[in-house]
Amino acid sequence: MxxxxxxxxxxxxxxxxxxxxxxxxxxxxxxxxxxxxxxxxxxxxxxxxxxxxxxxxxxxxxxxxxxxxxxxxxxxxxxxxxxxxxxxxxxxxxxxxxxxxxxxxxxxxxxxxxxxxxxxxxxxxxxxxxxxxxxxxxxxxxxxxxxxxxxxxxxxxxxxxxxxxxxxxxxxxxxxxxxxxxxxxxxxxxxxxxxxxxxxxxxxxxxxxxxxxxxxxxxxxxxxxxxxxxxxxxxxxxxxxxxxxxxxxxxxxxxxxxxxxxLNNYKMSKSLSNTITIRSLLKKYDSEVIRLYFLSTHYRHPLYFLEKNLCLFKNILEKIYISLLNCITDMYIQTDYEIKLRNMFKDKFYHAMNDDFNTPQACLVLQKLSQYITKIKNSNIYLANILATDLVKLGNVLGLLYHNPKDFLSNRYYIPDGQINIIDNLVKMRNFYRLNKQWNLADIVRKKLFTLGVIIEDNLNHSTYRFIN
Ligand SMILES: [Zn+2]
Missing domain, CATH: 3.40.50.620 (HUPs)
Known part of the structure; x- marks a missing residue:
């Protein structure tokens, strides 16, 4: 509740x-x-x-x-x-x-x-x-x-x-x-x-x-x-x-x-000339690294921003993506396999989120789940795939784990290429709206993509895109 x-x-x-x-x-x-x-x-x-x-x-x-x-x-x-x-x-x-x-x-x-x-x-x-x-x-x-x-x-x-x-x-x-x-x-x-x-x-x-x-x-x-x-x-x-x-x-x-x-012991405020812009940070760090860092402090607490901490969260996110490497993470077939184990992670995640959106705890559950996947991947890839699917789904609830692990780990997303990043995020966002049956919002995003010269192609479970001509 x-x-x-x-x-x-x-x-x-x-x-x-x-x-x-x-x-x-x-x-x-x-x-x-x-x-x-x-x-x-x-x-x-x-x-x-x-x-x-x-x-x-x-x-x-x-x-x-x-x-x-x-x-x-x-x-x-x-x-x-x-x-x-x-x-x-x-x-x-x-x-x-x-x-x-x-x-x-x-x-x-x-x-x-x-x-x-x-x-x-x-x-x-x-x-x-x-x-x-x-x-x-x-x-x-x-x-x-x-x-x-x-x-x-x-x-x-x-x-x-x-x-x-x-x-x-x-x-x-x-x-x-x-x-x-x-x-x-x-x-x-x-x-x-x-x-x-x-x-x-x-x-x-x-x-x-x-x-x-x-x-x-x-x-x-x-x-x-x-x-x-x-x-x-x-x-x-x-x-x-x-x-x-x-x-x-x-x-x-x-x-x-x-x-x-x-920041520097003062409230971040433009009027105090004490700010870091979003775009300056996005030039150095992937948006999911920034998101994970912010979510690792409870939303009601002040966040004492230290840029060096972003490197720590980059490492944490990399480890999570490494655990997902070579796993199949779109196992849409419902399975009862190892249901007790899966529920243990899910229950902890929902328990944390139900407690006034305790995202620091929820992020820890993602880390623990990822560590477990790494541990069993070599011996039981079937279970690893099921748990990896759960991990991505839970991560998505926090707006995380939307990247392809290979892309993320090859640092593709650290390249400050605003246009590609925007298009990728728009496609992800449209998939999210389609999954939630928010057709109007999905359509707004499709039109926005068209203005950027991108055409969406819908498949069964997800959408891909191509550039016009
Ligand atoms: Zn207002």
Missing amino acids: LKIFNTLTKKKEIFEYSFTKRINIYVCGVTVYDLCHIGHARTFIIFDVIIRYLQNLGYNTYYIRNITDIDDKIINRAKKKKESVSFFVKRMIKLMHEDFLCLNLLFPNQEPRVTECISDIIFLIDSLLKKNYAYIACNNDILFPISQYKNYGSLSRRINNCCFHDNKNNNNLNFESSKDFVLWKHSSNHVDPFWFSPWGPGRPGWHIECSAIINKFFKHEVNIHGGGIDLLFPHHENEFAQLKSFKDYFSVQFWMHAGMVI
């Missing part, structure tokens, strides 16, 4: 729904003003594994990850680069997608951009104004009055610090507090991008975008809402306050937060 640590209740809770129900998952995405760094990689790898695992258990997931494509940092960076905001954003989103494909991250079912949801944002702000959960400040911005929402602070437990009335800043609206946050930023210069609204030209604040997107796609229920721990306050607190003020029956059942990546 799966248990998940819920940030809202600070407890591990049972995750149990009907398999016929759609599981709504929302993860706050990237503000595209720079290249993605390994802090992003960690967060999105974790939620990728969570989705793969839920699907493996039989759940029907619906995953949305937004893109923040309007923001002060984006506008300033575009100016600095002497590019239009729209050109700059398009370029950054393309680079983000390349990084995510190289990391073998599953496509979200929807990836809405904030600028595509302005009418939904205006609708939500308008509703909050009518309910007295928003007000127009002296500078014509629209703010959310946190003192109006009695449960403010319940998610992040920061109630004592936040929920007070700042009388010093009171104006004649008798409302305004320095802690109130912006829903709509009034446009004063008419130069930076703006949209018309009933309250004049402007653009949305950061927090309102996720609430509006959630309301648009999920209506009144999110089963898992995720993001990095740095988003817990104020972003998620504010998101939650907006949604609950809009619909008091709105429910987020599980709030999940991924720990930070710590």
